[in-house]
Amino acid sequence: MTGLTGSTGLTRRGFVTAAGATGAGLLLSTPLASAIDRAMGYSAARAVSTAGTTLEAVATPVTPGPAYSRLTAGPGWPLVVREDITAAKSGRDDRRTAKASFVQFTDMHITDVQSPARFEYLHQFAGSAHRPQEALGPSATASLLRRVNGLPGGPFTGRKFDFMMTTGDNTDNHEQIELKWFLDILNGGRVTPNTGDADRYEGVQDSGAPLYWNPGKPLDDAYTKKGFPQLPGLLDAAVTEFESPGLDIPWLCTFGNHDNTPVGTLPANLPGIDHWYTGKYKIIGKDESTAKRLAAALDKDGTGRSTVEGGGGRRAGVPVAELFGGSGTIREITPDERRRTFSTAEFVQAHLDTANTGPGPEGHGFTGNNADGRNVYYTFRIAPGITGISLDTTTLAGLADGSIGLGQYLWVEKTLQRGSSKYYDFWGNKVTQQVTDELFVLFSHHTSDTMGNILPDSRHPLEPRLNGDTFVGLLNRFPNVLAWVNGHTHLNGIVAHIGKTPAQSFWEINTASHIDFPQQARIIEVTDNGDGTLSLFTTLVEADAPYAADYGDTSAQALASLYRELSYNDIHADPIRLGQPSDRNTELLVINPLA
Template sequence: SGGTITPNTGAKNRFEGLQALGSSLYYRPELDSWDIYKDKGFIQIPGMLHAAIKTHTSPGLNMPWYAVFGNHDDQMLGTVPNNIVDWLYLSNVKYDLPDTDPTAAAIGRALSKDPSQLGALLAGLRTTGPAIPVTADASRRPFSPREFIRRHFDPSIKGAGPIGHGFTDPDGPSWYKFQIAAGLVGISLNTTNSLGIADGSISQRQLDWMNKTIATHRDQLVMVFSHHTSTTMTAKLPNPETPGEAQYDGAHLVAQLHRHPNVIAWVNGHTHRNEMIAHRGKTAKHSFWEINTASHIDFPQLARILEVTDNRDGTISIFTPLIEADSRYTADPSDLSQAGLASLYRELSYNDIHRDDDLLGKPNDRNCELLLTNPLH
């Protein structure tokens, strides 16, 4: 929606994250000292972190935008169940915990098997360390899923609209339908489960609503949107946001979508990977494509445009061109303007020592024409 934001909390005039004060396991761009990134050729960039927390102004999109609920909108780090370590947001310490530390392994086990142990583990680290001091800030209070939805109805962030950005009621469900174009309906799902660590599921009531809504619009094509993919909806525990409801995995959701011939695509994210999956149904008209796209936060930093075309011969095509940020390919480390930081973001991520080239996908996961039988003919 555009506007102005200061991407900082705590101290007003200094960066307090681990990239400023942490161990040599982090790229510390402003320090004239060794770290594992500088060992691979990363350079010192004085002022970079200070520039990163300056007030930023964006013109916003000049087109309507819609929000799809994801695990990073619902949980600390997208993995820690709600209300267990919320105090950590507000505290005056930040943990500097290398993955070789035995406590890190214990935290990993707790996340996967018994999240209730996390509170005691993290509280103990406040005194034993390793930790760095930061400025406590009450504005870091975590928001609830309901607060997340309500915020989308604030008139100050309407932008090009619509009011609610897809959500139909500040106190209503976290899933909705919207009209993409004439003859094409979008179905937005909430696949988060705060007890799923990072993986998701879908509740019974939402699944029933989805099936009814798709059937009601059987005279139109349908594209389904969610955060999680078919292979990352594996959460087994009940969802605290939908108490008492059965939870279903990605395979079950695929089977449900196969019931509806007018479903042509399921668009999702979560894995930060470009990937196309053909879900073949019992007939050509019961088949659809699963379309995943890489993240903005790490290489290859791509977004995707989807274009649906009626070929007038009994088939439809979904074109999937990838787009990227309009910033210079080669960064100038002395340019710490917004445009300069955008170029640094591109170049540093490409050279990241943890870069995973598999996220780029194969050629047939990128700029494609996906062909389908037109189910409405």
């Protein structure tokens, strides 16, 4: 996404913006510590309640630096007022009325870590191939649900949450059992995050291979050298049954690339793929040159060119047989038919199954019109006067990035036209009509700048695929579009897409994943300021788990604490994922097109 640069510090300009025009001079005349206090005080004064959000406290390293660090509760992140599109007007807090309040989860990556359909041995060249914390993901996700359930509503309006939307990559390997765990976690109930042998863990982290952190076996590996602790019994705890509370609010679902293609990168419907997924041989290591070559083949940008440094140029295709087999270090594991892949139709049908309705709605956004898996996009009611549009930016052609098909593009255009009394046509001419206006918020997995994979989708093989810039151009024609909310990048980022006029501008809101640090979700509140502007308040939240992990506690909540700590210390962790202060807790001003 354009403008997503990495800095974890709170800049002087960020503080000034956070305080608004009236507080700028005061901040400029105070020391940094005092400025932080004043910015936090300003944020708290504008909120109904900051409790349980990153406005109050944020996971912070005890000893910042390259070595392993425990975490503690650090100062919260203040509210940053963003006036990229239109200026904020004084007195709006006294006038504002809440129009909607909802939560975004994204990139949960519920993972069967023992599956033979994983390429952990590539992590030296593709960090996401293996994470030291990933076995704890299912139980840790339950703690994120507890956080949301424990909040009375949006921190700036107090409005109860209308719903939660998950913007894709709900599963990781694309397995039937991962889909079941995902649904059971969100809907509530007993979950056993184990496959293969019912009595023991059979993944890479007890293999004795020094490519990985083995918490029960001290090895000469990069993780241990960094200071990762020895935690015997951790893997047994990770695959033990736990109780998920489920969400107390309705939730909806959007497709991610890991939800529609094997491991989120391989083409769908590969012949014999289930044979590998349900087999008994797991590759846990290959020589360095082979691993680099395979990582390069998987990490392409949609034009066939590798983005892995030193990985070579264009490649004809992904050598699937070599990824799953061939030479290397092999571990024999217990086969499990539940690891079978699912189709897009099966994913939708699982949501439509009334046994999986949970807190609702039935289908979680999907309807019978989506049941064949071809067109898995839909509209829904966010709140009175606000329509949500859930997109499908994935393609069955494979590779991680996405795009949008022409048919879906035209469907979005017609949907926006039906709810817009004023909009602009393709040539920039203003169109007026007599219709009931709706405000629109769109949801997708991919961001505008990760929609460059225009390979044909086998669901619509003859249909052109369009990139993110083209889609942004469409949204800029409709003043009733407020925001586009997405995931995929695993980082926090917010960009204003400025149109030909301020009224033709909207916000793109990108949120970090719940697998990589900082492991956050986002609350979004829409308010009418009563002055010709609307505000979108975006507030990040973390899982309801102690910041200081207790190594002697194996409860689900304690594992969630460790999940966070390990993710912070991952040798592939990237601080850019935190985003800038202006990408975190914000007030985003837009012109009210209906005023």
